Amino acid sequence: MSYVHGSHLIKFGADIRFAQQNAFRDVESRGRMQFSPFAQISGNALADLLLGYPLLTSIAHVDNAQHLRTHSYNFFFNDSFASGRA
Numbered sequence: 001m002s003y004v005h006g007s008h009l010i011k012f013g014a015d016i017r018f019a020q021q022n023a024f025r026d027v028e029s030r031g032r033m034q035f036s037p038f039a040q041i042s043g044n045a046l047a048d049l050l051l052g053y054p055l056l057t058s059i060a061h062v063d064n065a066q067h068l069r070t071h072s073y074n075f076f077f078n079d080s081f082a083s084g085r086a
Contacts (some may be wrong), residue, residue, distance in 0.1 A: 014075045015074040020069050022065075025065075026064075035049045066072060
């Protein structure tokens with residue numbers, strides 16, 4: 001908003017935001033298999049892959065609900081004064 005009073009130009013306002021995200025975290029929901037070129041079971045990482053001997057496996061549950069919330073409040077006030085002198 002703007003307000004003029006005499007030689008003052010006053011501006012003020014606000015930016016207010018509310019944000020939310022509702023979702024399920026499905027990170028690694030299909031699982032993960034890791035084959036290492038340094039620590040092999042058969043002596044060869046490609047052979048470990050073909051034989052189905054991973055070095056590391058993991059899986060996550062898909063029921064990890066997330067409810068992210070954020071609130072942002074921003075206010076400003078500005079007074080510009082013109083003296084009228086050159």
